[in-house]
Amino acid sequence: MELFNSESKKIINDPINVNNPISLQVLGICSALAVTIRLDQAIIMTLAVIFVLCSSNVILSLIRDYIPSRVRIVIMLSVIASLVSVVDELLQAYLYDMSKQLSVFVGLIITNCIIMGRAEAFALKNGPSKAFLDGLGNGLGYGMIIIIVSFFRELFGAGTITLPDGGAGYVLFSIPEAWYAAGYENIGLLVLSPGAFFILGLVIWTQREIFGIEEGE
């Protein structure tokens, strides 16, 4: 099969647009709330999730014919858990500050419903190349939403935009002191979890509006 025929394009595009795992299937909300306080955390988290999702999809798809369906959940979990451990060790080795900031949420990728969901719904039924594209698409869809949410949360909640680097993060932009002197204030609510809910809600609203998706469809 060719890599970029219309079917594989659809496999990648759908989870980003019309079937987004966070904003339309409303999966993986917990990590979307927890790691979106700063943009650099969201970016690293996205990369971690894309890696785990693609690898687990490919691995499970390769061994799909040998998995007895009665124990498939256990096998899926052990594959995902080992991949997550790999990611966790890598972060601790090369991005120690970031791994401390993300703390348990890297480990909690195991429980991210998107990964189990894709393994169950797609990887066990399709070949490895398709499964890889599906993982990539869903990872990008997940990443798109948490990067948007964290961008607004960090910009208006803390007044900075931080990109990941080897250490504590590279501050790309911060609101000038003169603004604060003139009476500008950060919106403290956005740093709290309810703030993430509000932004996520607005993103969901916008996305449904753009793609014309009504409730119940």
Place this chain on the structure above:
Amino acid sequence: MNFLKKILAESGKLFEKGKPLSFAYPLWEATDTILLSTNSQNKSGPHIRDNMDIKRTMFFVVIALIPCYLFGAYNIGYLHSAAMGISSSILSDFIFGMTYVLPILIVTFIAGAICEITFAVIRKHEINEGFLVSCALIPLTMPPDIPLWQLFIGTSFGIIIGKEIFGGVGTNVFNPALTARAFMYFAFPTKISGEKVWAVGPDGYTGATALSIPANPTEYDTATNLFNQVTQFDFSTLNLFWGLIPGSIGETNKLLVLLGGLFLIYCGIASWRIMIASVLGLVFTAGLFNLLADYSTNAMLTITPLQHILIGSFLFGTVFMASEPVTSTHTNKGRWIYGFMIGMLTVIIRSINPAYPEGVMLAILIMNMFAPLIDYYIVKSNINMRLSRNA
């Protein structure tokens, strides 16, 4: 009137379907129905033969709020004169206060109107007068020197998240005015809580509200004694009633709030059951806490029920926000439960949690959320009762 009619009829043609200005039809429709009474008739049921349409209901609420505005403006000026140590006349106090109240009012209405008109145009419905009431309520719950840009954001949040995303007037779950205030309370806590914001004075001037005094006492004493020790303001029970004390703009004078409440009850807009039930709930809980006060070092527990009613925004919230017809319960039994719970929660949040000296806002929002549930079980139990009677 004919002249007016002619202009509106002529200009109306520009806004009809297919004409260039058709997108702004809601704007024309709103102007038309505010100036002249509408001549469109219901084609299908329900046919309610009453003059109280949404527009009139909303205007009555606004009328009931006007005295609170006038007194609020005077109070700002009065407290300012007292803080600066200057003597001034009632009129100059009032004019000074108006320089604070009017910008707040104007910004709120601009923000509300922008949101409402945008949604009316996008969703192609008529402009609903509901936003007038929300926008009239929001300034009254604000401290006098709230930054106007924060007010703009807060009002837009209240109107959009509190009302429009649920479908507009009549379908909202939360009170939009309180949603706006709650947002600002958590988003910009330094400008809407604490001791610096409630009275206008020289730089660094602090004026604690009555509620924050027993919440953070220097040493434990009963609330009444703590109030009497304050020399900066007169926190005697009588003055708590007359309201020459720091607080949100519209809530300090309890007489005007009560008169507004009576007016709304007389017009049949607000529910007297909710108001009475919430006072009962407050008195019950405050009385209970008074009994427990001996076993605690929390001075908030010693506030008597009467003081609880008079300090803070309890009466204002009960009269104008808890009892509004949309977000409250719709069954009579449910109204009693709903009101009682608001009174209870108010005292609990005030007394037990020192971080939130005022609990009315959160109490009403929490009960807004539970109102449909209360109604559901009231209706269900009624059905079950009738079933068992006739089975």
